[in-house]
Amino acid sequence: MEALGINLPFLLVQIVNLLIVYTVVAKWIVGPVGSMLDKRRETIAQGMEDARVASEARANAEEEAAKIKAEAQAEASKIVSEATERAQSAGKDVKTAAEAEAAKAKEKALADVEAERNQMLGDLRGQVAALAIAGAQKLVGEALDEKRQHALLSDFFAGVKAGKVVVLDGDFKGDAAEVTSALPLTDAEQNTVKKDVLAKAGAQAVTFRVDPSILGGLVIKVGDKVVDGSVAGKLEGLRQNMR
Amino acid sequence: MDLAAATILGKLIGAGLAMIGAIGAGAGIGIVTSGAVQAMGRNPDAAGNIQTNMILGIAFAEAVAIYCLVVALLILFVF
Amino acid sequence: MSEQKPKTRTWARWVVLAAILLGAFLFTGFFGIGLNIKPIMPEVFLPGEALSNTPIFGIEGFFITNTFWGMVGADLVVFLLAFGVYRGVKSGKMVLTGISGAVEALLEALQNMTEGTAGKWTKIIFPWFATITLLVLAANWLGLLPGVETIGLLHEGHGEYAVREMNFLGMEFSTIWDDSAEMAADAHGEEAVHAGEEEYHGAAIVPFFRPVSTDLNFTFALALVAVVMVQVIGFRALGWGYLTKFWNTKHFFDKPIFGFIDFGVGLLELVSEISKILSFAFRLFGNLFAGAVLIFVMGSLVPFFVPAMFYMLELFVGMIQAIVFGMLTMTFMAQATQSHGDHDEAHA
Numbered sequence: 001m002e003a004l005g006i007n008l009p010f011l012l013v014q015i016v017n018l019l020i021v022y023t024v025v026a027k028w029i030v031g032p033v034g035s036m037l038d039k040r041r042e043t044i045a046q047g048m049e050d051a052r053v054a055s056e057a058r059a060n061a062e063e064e065a066a067k068i069k070a071e072a073q074a075e076a077s078k079i080v081s082e083a084t085e086r087a088q089s090a091g092k093d094v095k096t097a098a099e100a101e102a103a104k105a106k107e108k109a110l111a112d113v114e115a116e117r118n119q120m121l122g123d124l125r126g127q128v129a130a131l132a133i134a135g136a137q138k139l140v141g142e143a144l145d146e147k148r149q150h151a152l153l154s155d156f157f158a159g160v161k162a163g164k165v166v167v168l169d170g171d172f173k174g175d176a177a178e179v180t181s182a183l184p185l186t187d188a189e190q191n192t193v194k195k196d197v198l199a200k201a202g203a204q205a206v207t208f209r210v211d212p213s214i215l216g217g218l219v220i221k222v223g224d225k226v227v228d229g230s231v232a233g234k235l236e237g238l239r240q241n242m243r
Numbered sequence: 244m245d246l247a248a249a250t251i252l253g254k255l256i257g258a259g260l261a262m263i264g265a266i267g268a269g270a271g272i273g274i275v276t277s278g279a280v281q282a283m284g285r286n287p288d289a290a291g292n293i294q295t296n297m298i299l300g301i302a303f304a305e306a307v308a309i310y311c312l313v314v315a316l317l318i319l320f321v322f
Numbered sequence: 323m324s325e326q327k328p329k330t331r332t333w334a335r336w337v338v339l340a341a342i343l344l345g346a347f348l349f350t351g352f353f354g355i356g357l358n359i360k361p362i363m364p365e366v367f368l369p370g371e372a373l374s375n376t377p378i379f380g381i382e383g384f385f386i387t388n389t390f391w392g393m394v395g396a397d398l399v400v401f402l403l404a405f406g407v408y409r410g411v412k413s414g415k416m417v418l419t420g421i422s423g424a425v426e427a428l429l430e431a432l433q434n435m436t437e438g439t440a441g442k443w444t445k446i447i448f449p450w451f452a453t454i455t456l457l458v459l460a461a462n463w464l465g466l467l468p469g470v471e472t473i474g475l476l477h478e479g480h481g482e483y484a485v486r487e488m489n490f491l492g493m494e495f496s497t498i499w500d501d502s503a504e505m506a507a508d509a510h511g512e513e514a515v516h517a518g519e520e521e522y523h524g525a526a527i528v529p530f531f532r533p534v535s536t537d538l539n540f541t542f543a544l545a546l547v548a549v550v551m552v553q554v555i556g557f558r559a560l561g562w563g564y565l566t567k568f569w570n571t572k573h574f575f576d577k578p579i580f581g582f583i584d585f586g587v588g589l590l591e592l593v594s595e596i597s598k599i600l601s602f603a604f605r606l607f608g609n610l611f612a613g614a615v616l617i618f619v620m621g622s623l624v625p626f627f628v629p630a631m632f633y634m635l636e637l638f639v640g641m642i643q644a645i646v647f648g649m650l651t652m653t654f655m656a657q658a659t660q661s662h663g664d665h666d667e668a669h670a
Contacts, residue, residue, distance in 0.1 A: 004321065005369020005540050009384040014543030015392055021400055021457050026449035028404035029456070033429050034448075040416060123653035243378075291438045295653055302650050306601040312608045313600070320368045 258315040268308030363527035389537035396461040440656035462640030465533025474529035545602035556658030
């Protein structure tokens with residue numbers, strides 16, 4: 001050991017020296033530097049935290065902005081849809097009005113056509129009567145005078161005999177009455193029918209229709225009841241009975 | 244050749260022979276470092292851990308060379 | 323400032339070149355008119371050399387040695403660093419500047435390393451790591467200063483070189499030289515650095531300073547304290563359970579074979595603690611002593627330029643050895659704080 005230079009006193013000196021140096025280093029270097037490093041680390045961490053908070057706040061603000069934007073968009077789209085709807089409804093109104101107008105025009109046209117037809121049928125009545133009389137004259141000779149014949153025909157077509165509506169019996173109640181005849185009624189006949197129907201059924205208004213398919217007589221509809229006084233109806237009944 | 248000269252000769256040769264043992268330590272340190280560097284290349288994240296273990300391994304390998312050095316020094320200076 | 327920097331550099335470059343040329347001129351007669359001083363092959367002493375023959379406190383064999391002054395120098399350096407760092411930190415600066423800043427950067431790196439290995443024990447382990455690293459670094463690098471290991475007392479009576487009285491700049495001093503060749507004598511400090519250590523017969527120089535890490539007392543003291551502190555920290559962390567590392571009878575009876583192996587491993591651990599002291603001490607000593615000898619030898623073979631390369635190598639080795647010593651201490655301490663439970667499982 002001596003040859004390697006190791007001797008106990010000097011070794012002890014070295015150990016003591018090392019402990020002194022340890023104390024100095026631990027107290028004056030490691031301590032302050034460690035606390036400084038900690039402080040620095042803390043500062044950095046604080047900075048990071050601040051940055052994080054700031055970025056969070058920014059993210060929040062962005063979110064808020066996005067929300068506001070979305071709200072605005074929703075509002076805008078609502079307004080647009082409302083406007084569209086309103087426009088659509090307005091269009092619909094216009095359309096309905098137009099349709100109503102059209103329907104009215106059509107009705108009017110139909111009424112005109114019907115009136116014209118009635119007129120034509122009315123003109124026809126005289127001719128039919130003349131033809132029928134001529135045919136009957138040929139058949140039965142001159143058994144009937146002309147006046148009588150006309151009355152018969154009138155009865156046939158108008159279902160009105162001696163100023164009375166033939167078919168009208170039983171009780172009717174109704175506000176509106178509709179009278180259908182095969183040929184247009186003369187004004188006098190219409191008045192008679194009207195008067196009768198009004199008296200009998202208590203109806204307030206009477207409308208007249210012309211329908212050649214009933215051949216003759218009258219079909220009177222009061223409220224929901226129908227009195228079939230038509231020739232076609234009678235023929236039908238006859239056919240039923242003959243079965 | 245007198246005894247003193249022979250002693251010196253023997254010491255020198257002996258010390259030289261003793262240090263042959265450092266060959267193994269050198270090779271060992273080379274192998275350790277090579278492995279550690281490869282490991283660090285493959286997994287750079289673990290570099291710190293690998294480095295610590297590498298230095299430990301080197302220290303153990305080097306210890307053998309240090310024993311050789313001690314023997315050589317003892318031969319040269321003590322006996 | 324930015325303009326001055328390159329200027330300084332150019333200046334330094336010429337100084338280095340001039341120093342190299344001067345070395346060549348002085349030692350080799352390179353230009354024909356050189357002084358042709360032959361470099362001296364130094365004699366190597368293993369122990370620290372005593373500077374006086376009077377034992378201190380009358381203790382037998384205890385002299386003031388040149389390594390003692392090396393120790394004092396290293397201590398002074400560390401104390402100055404401590405003072406600088408303390409003052410720098412007290413001044414409230416966030417970042418230290420100058421040498422204190424370098425110390426702080428080094429310590430930060432070391433602390434990160436410690437935290438990676440030791441975890442929560444960093445507070446206890448790190449001061450030892452820092453102390454050992456700083457002290458050894460200071461001791462190693464002090465040995466590289468010019469004049470250390472070359473200027474000292476002349477001991478007549480041993481060595482093989484003659485003594486010559488010199489007069490340089492009005493100062494009287496002596497030097498030794500190889501009188502086997504004829505030469506004019508000159509010795510100023512610089513050439514001594516180039517020539518390496520010169521001590522020898524007829525007369526030998528006992529230098530005033532020698533780096534303390536080339537003294538086994540220092541390295542053994544470090545190693546002893548380090549290994550003892552490893553045990554202390556182990557006890558502190560694990561209590562009496564730490565002893566089971568060395569006397570492991572945990573599985574001795576229930577698993578006879580592995581238990582016996584564990585027991586043997588425990589005893590080997592005890593041996594390895596002792597061998598740790600030895601390897602710690604001789605690793606540092608061997609590296610530094612060999613480095614010093616290397617520089618002597620290189621200086622005596624090629625007295626200029628080439629030693630500078632080896633000085634660089636020694637700068638590197640000195641730092642590496644300081645860090646390795648500290649880091650091994652730290653690693654052993656960290657291992658001592660960990661329970662060796664996983665060690666058992668490896669065998670179980």
